[in-house]
Amino acid sequence: MADPVTHSDGPQSDGQGHNSGLLRYRDDKAASHAAVTVDAFVDQDDALAVRIEPGDEARELIPHLARVKLVEVNFPAFGDGRGYSAARILREAGYDGELRAVGDVLVDQLAYMRRCGFDSFDPDAPLDAGDVEAALARWPDVYQSAADDRTPIWTKRHA
Secondary structure: OOOOOOOOOOOEEOOOOEEEOOEEOOOOOOOOOOOOEHHHHHOOOOOOEEEEOOOOOHHHHHHHHHHOOEEEEEEOOOOOOHHHHHHHHHHHOOOOOEEEEEEOOOHHHHHHHHHHOOOEEEEOOOEEHHHHHHHHHOOOOEOOOOOOOOOEHHHHHOO
């Protein structure tokens, strides 16, 4: 797994291996935080970033994906899985811009979030750099197709 690419704001180390700030797995310029809700975004012509809250319908963004630079998906609680579905919907619809998980993002969720299409993370609490690396490398093989385009192990058997 590649090291995260970050802008000058993050991740910042606390000297004990913990990162705070933005973790990005993209090499393009980072967009600023999205302050526009889905409802407001759809009604505007000049917004380039949007924030999806739990209960928002990600499909409303599909006609506007060509102009979206950043989609932030809020996870107000680690047990709220609606953001995974929003990410998958957008990636399957062809969105290739930055998809950022924000809020109560835990290290043990990162691998699953990456599979759903998230390519940047802005957690509320600092994450240990070693734990992040271990979480993303834990399962080298996968069993099903997903938004991350990893090859399922069963297809390798017949290659």
